[in-house]
Amino acid sequence: MTQTPFSYSRLRDRRDKICSRALRPYIGANIVGATVYDICKDIMAELPATVVETALYDSVRVLAGTQMTQEVAADLSWRIAGNIDKLIDGQPVLNWTRQLGDEIVPVVVDAVRPFKRKKSPGFIFSCRALAGSPCPMIFTQFLSRGSCTAISRTLGFSAPWGAYPYSTAMHFVNLLFFAHIEAARSREMPSFATVSASSSMIKINRKLIEVRCRAKPCPDQFEHGCEFCWLGTDQCEFATHKNTYETRDCAACNTEGFFDPKDNGAVCVRCRYLRNHVECAGNADT
Known part of the structure; x- marks a missing residue:
């Protein structure tokens, strides 16, 4: 598996421009043949010139016969912004249906909740794929308590004796990491057993971790966790x-x-x- 460069700020900026500039005028409109061409033209104005137009067209034309709702526009903006490299290579980007191969995907933890699987206590992580073939779907992954502890330092927590040690899986919410998606494990949804994080991800994560662990004070001066x-x-x-x-x-x-x-x-x-x-x-x- 190859890990491609990833910038969260650049991704969000491009996603927001596609959604607000290119797609907002079409909210509420029925997507028909002529509309597809117009949408592609407006999206292309927000993308690098090296994007292959036919790949973008094939990515958008699957929406023909539907309505451009706010949700559809948001998902399409995510999917295009998170797969610029594929569009440059001439590959259309479509909704995830199955995992065709192993893939390293940047994700953000959308939510965490306690869960027990057989006799193993742990947590269900709801992860949003920020790029790659699953983008922008939210998929779930069970992690045992031991696994949560094991990945904590990879994501930016300190050692137990450090300034911001891992204490609860709830502190993983909104943290970034690379999920190493394995096709063999991904049946109904993407699945991973290995994670990694870039230095830029850890820098973003630490901003949250330091306050949650009270290495830096709560901005509202609360004492509770x-x-x-x-x-x-x-x-x-x-x-x-x-x-x-x-x-x-x-x-x-x-x-x-x-x-x-x-x-x-x-x-x-x-x-x-x-x-x-x-x-x-x-x-x-x-």
Whole structure:
């Protein structure tokens, strides 16, 4: 497997330009034959001149007969921005259906949740592919507790005696790394057993890790851990979940607790978090 150069900032900049400049005028429009040509022409204006136009056309024409929604535009922008090298080589970039070969793919951790697989306690990582054939899909990967500890220093955490040691898998949220996707393991979705990280990824990761481990102070001067904070990434870049929580009465602890606004359950975030960890620990001992 070959690892290609990767710049997260350059990727996001190109993705945003494609989405806001080239595709925004088509939001809500039905994509028909003539529209495909117009879309390709506008996208080409945001791409290197070396991109093969027929490859771009073949990447877009699969959308013919559908509507350009905001979600479709976002996915298309990601897929094109994350596969410029393929388009330059004349290869169209399409939705992932199966893994044709081993591939090193840059990913960002979208979410983490405790999970038990057979008798092995661990976590389910939801990873967004930032480039390569799976881009921009979000796929899940189980990592045992031991695996989380093993990869922590690769991603930018310090040794246990250092300034920012690994303590919880929740601190992996929004970290970057290269997932070494293996075709033999990837049946219904991409799967990996090995990870790596570039120096630029570690630099970005450390900015989050240092605050989460309190090597640097919380910008809001909170003393509780980031994994227990009610603020989401919609309000704090160091948060470990997306949505800022709301308060409701919890049926488990009988007090007012924090709930994800998209969660209609009766148990607060902290009680669910602690219950999941206790269940995983109990299964590890059986």
